Amino acid sequence: xxxxxxxxxxxxxxxxxxxxxxxxxxxxxxxxxxxxxxxxxxxxxxxxxxxxxxxxxxxxxxxxxxxxxxxxxxxxxxxxxxxxxxxxxxxxxxxxxxxxxxxxxxxxxxxxxxxxxxxxxxxxxxxxxxxxxxxxxxxxxxxxxxxxxxxxxxxxxxxxxxxxxxxxx
Amino acid sequence: xxxxxxxxxxxxxxxxxxxxxxxxxxxxxxxxxxxxxxxxxxxxxxxxxxxxxxxxxxxxxxxxxxxxxxxxxxxxxxxxxxxxxxxxxxxxxxxxxxxxxxxxxxxxxxxxxxxxxxxxxxxxxxxxxxxxxxxxxxxxxxxxxxxxxxxxxxxxxxxxxxxxxxxxxxxxxxxxxxxxxxxxxxxxxxxxxxxxxxxxxxxxxxxxxxxxxxxxxxxxxxxxxxxxxxxxxxxxxxxxxxxxxxxxxxxxxxxxxxxxxxxxxxxxxxxxxxxxxxxxxxxxxxxxxxxxxxxxxxxxxxxxxxxxxxxxxxxxxxxxxxxxxxxxxxxxxxxxxxxxxxxxxxxxxxxxxxxxxxxxx
Numbered sequence: 001x002x003x004x005x006x007x008x009x010x011x012x013x014x015x016x017x018x019x020x021x022x023x024x025x026x027x028x029x030x031x032x033x034x035x036x037x038x039x040x041x042x043x044x045x046x047x048x049x050x051x052x053x054x055x056x057x058x059x060x061x062x063x064x065x066x067x068x069x070x071x072x073x074x075x076x077x078x079x080x081x082x083x084x085x086x087x088x089x090x091x092x093x094x095x096x097x098x099x100x101x102x103x104x105x106x107x108x109x110x111x112x113x114x115x116x117x118x119x120x121x122x123x124x125x126x127x128x129x130x131x132x133x134x135x136x137x138x139x140x141x142x143x144x145x146x147x148x149x150x151x152x153x154x155x156x157x158x159x160x161x162x163x164x165x166x167x168x169x
Numbered sequence: 170x171x172x173x174x175x176x177x178x179x180x181x182x183x184x185x186x187x188x189x190x191x192x193x194x195x196x197x198x199x200x201x202x203x204x205x206x207x208x209x210x211x212x213x214x215x216x217x218x219x220x221x222x223x224x225x226x227x228x229x230x231x232x233x234x235x236x237x238x239x240x241x242x243x244x245x246x247x248x249x250x251x252x253x254x255x256x257x258x259x260x261x262x263x264x265x266x267x268x269x270x271x272x273x274x275x276x277x278x279x280x281x282x283x284x285x286x287x288x289x290x291x292x293x294x295x296x297x298x299x300x301x302x303x304x305x306x307x308x309x310x311x312x313x314x315x316x317x318x319x320x321x322x323x324x325x326x327x328x329x330x331x332x333x334x335x336x337x338x339x340x341x342x343x344x345x346x347x348x349x350x351x352x353x354x355x356x357x358x359x360x361x362x363x364x365x366x367x368x369x370x371x372x373x374x375x376x377x378x379x380x381x382x383x384x385x386x387x388x389x390x391x392x393x394x395x396x397x398x399x400x401x402x403x404x405x406x407x408x409x410x411x412x413x414x415x416x417x418x419x420x421x422x423x424x425x426x427x428x429x430x431x432x433x434x435x436x437x438x439x440x441x442x443x444x445x446x447x448x449x450x451x452x453x454x455x456x457x458x459x460x461x462x463x464x465x466x467x468x469x470x471x472x473x474x475x476x477x478x479x480x481x482x483x484x485x486x487x488x489x490x491x492x493x494x495x496x497x498x499x500x501x502x503x504x505x506x507x508x509x510x511x512x513x514x515x516x517x518x519x520x521x522x523x524x525x526x527x528x529x530x
Binding site: 026032035039052055058062 | 248250251254293294295298299301302303305306309313316335338355
């Protein structure tokens with residue numbers, strides 16, 4: 001019972017802060033609502049006994065949007081952002097696609113069957129699950145894991161190459 | 170839904186520990202400032218606060234009253250919401266980290282209680298990651314304060330602090346991972362229990378190096394001398410909290426001391442064995458009579474006293490540094506982190522992993 005109430009609180013705040021993140025005109029406030037969003041998602045992970053994922057959610061995402069926050073503060077002109085046009089002339093098309101995708105998702109949820117109530121099925125692991133996760137990542141799924149890290153590395157090298165000045169300049 | 174027994178269970182495992190922890194936090198928040206002023210004063214051949222109470226013992230109460238009574242000014246051009254929220258974020262994150270710290274083994278207080286009660290609020294299995302996560306979120310408070318004040322000194326302070334905290338988090342995380350590798354657990358109680366045979370600070374060759382790395386980056390994370398560039402008063406007035414006044418200013422002060430306590434507690438738990446008593450060379454000289462007697466005497470001191478003793482030793486060390494060292498220049502600060510501490514911490518981790526694999530650790 002208590003868990004359901006807490007889950008309901010998390011769900012409401014997640015939805016509300018997600019909507020506020022994209023509707024706020026001030027980019028700084030957007031980032032703050034995003035921080036709130038990530039915190040509550042970490043809370044849902046804790047409810048599902050996935051403590052490790054909750055901690056990683058905060059370290060990776062909160063740490064990552066910290067950088068985003070800095071970009072917002074340093075690169076964007078907050079005053080100009082708040083008066084600029086919110087969309088270009090393609091917005092009816094984009095809104096149409098959005099409605100179609102949302103309708104599909106809703107249809108799938110309504111017609112689908114779920115093994116248990118969403119968000120009510122905790123992980124059943126001894127301890128924190130770190131050991132199990134490590135064994136899966138580094139033994140069973142070693143190759144996909146390494147491929148994923150190589151893709152990240154490619155992204156990093158690409159960013160450095162873009163930022164690098166040519167010798168002729 | 171909740172019957173009486175369950176309610177009592179919550180009172181014993183949650184209510185009382187939280188109340189005691191809150192009292193501990195608040196007492197420290199006000200009295201550490203007096204301790205700092207006294208320590209600095211005596212190191213500089215002064216007396217420090219003497220007028221309010223015996224040797225200034227009531228000074229923190231007078232200061233707190235002053236903080237509460239002063240006018241809380243929010244600059245006209247500031248972003249009001251972000252400006253008022255920033256000190257809370259810092260303070261909540263600092264308080265939150267203290268929740269998972271074990272202050273001693275389960276105890277029945279010398280037989281006073283019918284059964285053993287834990288001396289922590291929550292014994293999280295991923296305790297140490299939780300502290301890392303909270304300390305990284307605390308940085309937001311600093312940047313938010315810097316940006317929302319709409320003041321160039323504050324903004325510079327906020328940026329400096331962000332760069333510093335991001336840079337020093339990496340060597341800090343690697344030194345913590347080294348400890349996790351040595352103990353084989355992310356749980357803080359397990360890390361303490363893994364040091365029963367020998368404390369990690371004397372686990373040669375990686376222990377002392379990891380301890381040094383952790384201490385350096387811990388001082389940088391808390392923005393203390395010699396890494397206090399975000400609030401360098403000779404360049405930036407007071408850095409990110411220049412525009413704050415009244416109780417919000419007091420909250421920044423409290424958060425700084427809370428962060429010092431968290432870093433010191435973690436240093437004691439991870440490297441000095443937390444609540445375990447320090448012993449004189451237990452394996453080699455343990456049979457010689459005077460040393461065995463001293464060891465017995467040291468072991469008789471209650472565990473929590475040991476932990477608090479180690480904690481206040483580190484706090485004193487912080488203040489000692491402040492009285493001794495000058496401030497680094499900003500580019501020096503960055504090159505220390507990226508060119509010295511990061512390679513050193515990676516090397517330590519590598520050696521520790523190799524030794525663990527060979528079974529030497």
